[in-house]
Amino acid sequence: MTAETVGPQDSDGAAGEWWTPGDTVLWRYRGNASEQLHICRPVTVVHDGPDLLAVWLAPGTTCVRPVLADGSEIAREPLDTRFRKPRAPRRSTWFGTGVLKLARAGDPWSVWLFWDRDWRLRNWYVNLEEPRARWAGGVDSEDHVLDIAVYPDRSWEWKDEDEFVAAQEAGLIGTRKAATIRAAGRAALREIEGWGWPFRDHWEDWRPDPAWGVPALPADWDRDPADLMGGEEGGTPPASNSYD
Numbered sequence: 096m097t098a099e100t101v102g103p104q105d106s107d108g109a110a111g112e113w114w115t116p117g118d119t120v121l122w123r124y125r126g127n128a129s130e131q132l133h134i135c136r137p138v139t140v141v142h143d144g145p146d147l148l149a150v151w152l153a154p155g156t157t158c159v160r161p162v163l164a165d166g167s168e169i170a171r172e173p174l175d176t177r178f179r180k181p182r183a184p185r186r187s188t189w190f191g192t193g194v195l196k197l198a199r200a201g202d203p204w205s206v207w208l209f210w211d212r213d214w215r216l217r218n219w220y221v222n223l224e225e226p227r228a229r230w231a232g233g234v235d236s237e238d239h240v241l242d243i244a245v246y247p248d249r250s251w252e253w254k255d256e257d258e259f260v261a262a263q264e265a266g267l268i269g270t271r272k273a274a275t276i277r278a279a280g281r282a283a284l285r286e287i288e289g290w291g292w293p294f295r296d297h298w299e300d301w302r303p304d305p306a307w308g309v310p311a312l313p314a315d316w317d318r319d320p321a322d323l324m325g326g327e328e329g330g331t332p333p334a335s336n337s338y339d
């Protein structure tokens with residue numbers, strides 16, 4: 096099904112620039128109003144090219160996600176203090192079913208597919224975020240808190256609007272930035288309501304290659320991309336160091 100998303104640019108001298116299906120890369124997010132990386136998901140490349148990056152987050156993958164600095168869960172913290180307390184990254188296993196993440200270059204969102212255990216599509220999830228910056232070992236972004244869930248019957252709903260407001264009140268997202276994020280959400284809604292990319296593209300029928308392993312979280316998962324820029328070509332998977 097990727098045939099319709101692969102453009103002629105793929106043969107346009109981009110050899111070595113794009114990752115190859117099966118490569119392992121890191122999908123990372125910085126905190127809001129922060130330079131600190133606090134989410135890191137080792138993923139397997141499904142497709143990569145000038146227009147689209149598609150990756151698979153396999154069940155059982157050791158990831159990094161934020162918790163409050165005292166170790167408690169963010170979701171349990173009352174909304175009015177949830178974005179005001181310091182956070183710390185923690186290693187954590189991705190459990191349940193895997194997630195397919197699709198991102199077009201330059202879009203201020205990526206679209207994730209969630210399935211039930213029997214591979215029935217549960218929903219798409221439009222994750223509003225900074226357009227991803229590519230580096231040799233993966234992509235970096237900032238999550239914009241506000242999201243949109245899209246269901247197989249083509250209905251949709253905003254998600255986490257309360258957190259979006261709380262993050263603004265805590266000063267992590269400024270007024271102008273919040274307006275830009277809302278506008279990005281409305282642009283995504285035009286795709287949803289027109290049933291455009293990627294909803295029309297049958298990604299719900301995609302399945303991971305059974306030969307793929309579960310990618311390892313490298314010990315230096317939070318390394319600065321500047322350390323690698325220019326030193327290596329894209330396509331080099333991160334080192335599979337053990338972290339325990």
Ligand SMILES: [Mg+2]
Binds near residue numbers: 238239241242
């Ligand atoms: Mg989000």
